[in-house]
Amino acid sequence: MDSGGTHLRDMTIDDCEAVARVRVRGWQSAYAGMIPRAHLDAMSVEEDAGRRRAHLVGSAGEGAGRDVVAERDGQVIGWGCYGPYRDEGKPTADAELYALYVLPDHRSTGAGRALTAQLLARAAADGHPRMLLWVLTENVLARRFYEKAGFVPDGTEASFDVRGVAVPETRYARRLSAADAAAVRRG
Template sequence: MTIDDCDAVATVRVRGWQAAYAGLMPQSYLDAMSVAEDAEKRRGFFARSAGRVTNVVAERDGTVVGWGCFGPSRDAGTTADRSELYAIYVLPEQVATGVGRELMEELTRRAWEAGFRGMELWVLKENDRARRFYERAGFTPDGAEELFDVDGVPVPEVRYTRSLTG
């Protein structure tokens, strides 16, 4: 990913949220999401996280259709060899086409090459489709749960983990 991809990544992220989280978080929040505002945030995050966060895009015919990123685990008490999958999204029309699987394979390979030996992620507890995707990618829930606040509405998340191999 380059800084020039931020507009396309924002489109993937916003459309991905709106499709994946409908019925799982406040619809008013999803409806209010703005690609332009998200693109500006992506540019800021990208500039500030250089060297700490790895961002990867998936393209088809020169068009960005997916995006994911990882970096060091943000959970307290984890070791330096643990990474965290911060995000992985594909355009809604690309779901179940293999783009997400290929993106996950690339992200976990790069995490291994960066010296990480494990990866964790947080997923909405009620997001059954995403949980099945992560389980097929070798992740398992480890029992940790937390609440994610969306416009004052608590949305439960669960943590998944997996070991990384070369």
């Protein structure tokens, strides 16, 4: 699918290094001041690419279409993925937006909006009633982005530990609809 100069497609095994670069650079840029600098500096594209490969190989079939890349001029500039929401480790009927990242120099170009719309559409087409996501509570830009996409905080908060620092998160939710599902375009 082409959306305003951004081409969206299913992620392949050949995209693992490019997606890892998007994710690592995304973390290092978006989470500066929110995640300990030592953790951000230690992130490795090579290690992350290995995790992406293992994920794609391990989810062959069941994960098809859940990882989507955004390209411009043949370069991967963004990536997002979703799957079943896990409540205490058990899948629920809801979907979860696990990740959404765009290279820092491609933010505010529509790539993130296009990825979000595509992932919402796919989750709705898969029959999920809602999509949930976790966002760093301090990440005002991401919170504003998700709110513009129709997500609202649902009152659930948690934190995770990064190098001994508690990082608070806020959960957001959005109902999925038939109109969302009708927007699915693959390839």
